[in-house]
Amino acid sequence: MKFNYPTGSKATTPKISQAKVSMPPIYGKRGMSLEEELNESNAYYLSHGVAVIHKKPTPIQIVKVDYPKRSAAQIKEAYFNKASTTDYNGVYRGKYIDFDAKETTNSTSFPLSNFHEHQINHMKDCEKVGGICFTIIKFVKLNKIFLLKAKDLFQFWDSKENGGRKSIPLSVFEEQGYQLEYQMNPLIPYLKAVDKIIENL
Amino acid sequence: MKFNYPTGSKATTPKISQAKVSMPPIYGKRGMSLEEELNESNAYYLSHGVAVIHKKPTPIQIVKVDYPKRSAAQIKEAYFNKASTTDYNGVYRGKYIDFDAKETTNSTSFPLSNFHEHQINHMKDCEKVGGICFTIIKFVKLNKIFLLKAKDLFQFWDSKENGGRKSIPLSVFEEQGYQLEYQMNPLIPYLKAVDKIIENL
Numbered sequence: 473m474k475f476n477y478p479t480g481s482k483a484t485t486p487k488i489s490q491a492k493v494s495m496p497p498i499y500g501k502r503g504m505s506l507e508e509e510l511n512e513s514n515a516y517y518l519s520h521g522v523a524v525i526h527k528k529p530t531p532i533q534i535v536k537v538d539y540p541k542r543s544a545a546q547i548k549e550a551y552f553n554k555a556s557t558t559d560y561n562g563v564y565r566g567k568y569i570d571f572d573a574k575e576t577t578n579s580t581s582f583p584l585s586n587f588h589e590h591q592i593n594h595m596k597d598c599e600k601v602g603g604i605c606f607t608i609i610k611f612v613k614l615n616k617i618f619l620l621k622a623k624d625l626f627q628f629w630d631s632k633e634n635g636g637r638k639s640i641p642l643s644v645f646e647e648q649g650y651q652l653e654y655q656m657n658p659l660i661p662y663l664k665a666v667d668k669i670i671e672n673l
Numbered sequence: 674m675k676f677n678y679p680t681g682s683k684a685t686t687p688k689i690s691q692a693k694v695s696m697p698p699i700y701g702k703r704g705m706s707l708e709e710e711l712n713e714s715n716a717y718y719l720s721h722g723v724a725v726i727h728k729k730p731t732p733i734q735i736v737k738v739d740y741p742k743r744s745a746a747q748i749k750e751a752y753f754n755k756a757s758t759t760d761y762n763g764v765y766r767g768k769y770i771d772f773d774a775k776e777t778t779n780s781t782s783f784p785l786s787n788f789h790e791h792q793i794n795h796m797k798d799c800e801k802v803g804g805i806c807f808t809i810i811k812f813v814k815l816n817k818i819f820l821l822k823a824k825d826l827f828q829f830w831d832s833k834e835n836g837g838r839k840s841i842p843l844s845v846f847e848e849q850g851y852q853l854e855y856q857m858n859p860l861i862p863y864l865k866a867v868d869k870i871i872e873n874l
Contacts, residue, residue: 524798526758531730532748547733550748557727561762563769566803570764597725602767 506575506610506617510560513658517564523663525562525569531555557594558605564663565670568603570595575610581639582609584632592629595622604669608652608662609645617652618645619665707776707811707818711761714859718765724864726763726770732756758795759806765864766871769804771796776811782840783810785833793830796823805870809853809863810846818853819846820866 504512507527517523536549558572572595574586587607595605605622620640628640645651650665705713708728718724737750759773773796775787788808796806806823821841829841846852851866 518798521798521801523802524795524804529730529732529754530735532733532735532751534731534733544752547748547751547753550733550751551745552748553730563771563799563802563804566769567767568764568769594725597719597722598764600722601724601764603725603764 506573506608507559509659510573510608510662513660513662514560514562516658517663523562523564523569525560525564527560528555528557554588554590556590558591564666567670568598569666570598570603570605571607573608573610575612577612578639579611579613579642581641582611582645583639584629585638587625587629592626596626599623604666604673606666606669608660609649611642614642617654617660618649619652619662620645620649621669624648707774707809708760710860711774711809711863714861714863715761715763717859718864724763724765724770726761726765728761729756729758755789755791757791759792765867768871769799770867771799771804771806772808774809774811776813778813779840780812780814780843782842783812783846784840785830786839788826788830793827797827800824805867805874807867807870809861810850812843812846815843818855818861819850820853820863821846821850822870825849 511527514523514525514527517525531553532547532550533553534547534550536547538546538548540546558570560573561568561570563569572587572591574582576582576586598605599622606619607622607625608617608619610617624644625640628637628644632638650668652660652662652665655661712728715724715726715728718726732754733748733751734754735748735751737748739747739749741747759771761774762769762771764770773788773792775783777783777787799806800823807820808823808826809818809820811818825845826841829838829845833839851869853861853863853866856862
């Protein structure tokens with residue numbers, strides 16, 4: 473894991489980690505978040521010359537930096553910025569790949585409130601100039617992962633904007649999406665689904 | 674400018690900004706860094722539906738975060754991480770575009786010490802799977818900007834690794850690179866050079 477957020481306040485208990493440990497250990501690695509699983513998958517793809525796909529660093533607004541003698545510059549005050557794009561992008565088969573990955577504890581649908589409008593707009597912009605965009609959603613309690621093409625996501629997003637339903641039913645993922653089954657290497661072989669998207673371009 | 678680094682020590686004077694202000698104001702915008710000029714160019718390309726290319730956020734290792742009540746989480750201790758990739762990537766004409774941009778105050782050659790090995794390796798990995806990689810170099814004192822294909826850069830890098838010269842002569846940029854002339858919109862029309870790269874693929 474790249475970033476480390478120790479608890480700032482003493483009263484805070486590490487709820488997220490506890491939740492992760494209680495996940496069914498049948499598939500995937502016990503206690504790994506979807507982000508970690510995808511980072512591991514991307515490391516496999518990279519080391520095998522298949523694709524170069526990275527998670528972007530978290531955007532930070534830096535306010536104050538100290539430059540102590542004989543040691544590294546230390547950031548003393550900074551804030552988390554809203555990302556203006558999705559989290560992952562890179563190159564596969566010469567194509568530009570762009571996606572976001574989200575976990576939900578819902579079991580029957582995926583709430584669209586997990587997306588920000590600028591992420592959707594970013595994916596629309598990318599698709600317009602020939603990029604391949606999608607989202608990877610993990611239903612944590614079902615331990616099921618789906619890849620859904622951006623076009624399908626846009627349909628639900630635009631409908632929501634016009635007063636339609638605020639979530640995407642699980643059945644949509646099952647019917648229009650690609651279910652991703654855990655395997656040894658890579659852990660989440662999501663580029664197989666991307667192959668199908670490229671075939672149908 | 675996205676990031677703000679106030680001077681941590683009182684003895685430090687803002688040398689970089691002063692240097693920028695003394696740049697010849699004939700071309701480009703007075704006081705803009707190459708990064709700012711490229712960000713402005715990318716904003717133009719984005720708003721005109723030409724390409725989606727962003728600078729990646731600076732990677733930060735976060736050590737301590739405070740969560741004050743009723744206000745945004747504040748990062749209290751963090752350090753700059755080495756980037757494992759180049760600074761810019763995105764999509765143009767369906768192709769994956771990846772590059773780094775560097776300024777030099779040298780007037781006769783570009784020192785290869787401006788690149789890190791992992792940046793070169795990242796570009797080699799991307800090119801292997803069909804990405805289009807290059808570097809944009811600004812010779813600040815000459816006020817000349819060149820785009821050089823990654824392949825040409827690799828040749829000099831690999832030669833350096835084998836004991837060859839430690840810089841790329843200006844003449845190489847003039848003969849093998851594409852000179853980029855400032856214009857109104859976008860400020861640095863570097864995708865014209867990318868068009869030529871795509872034509873020759």
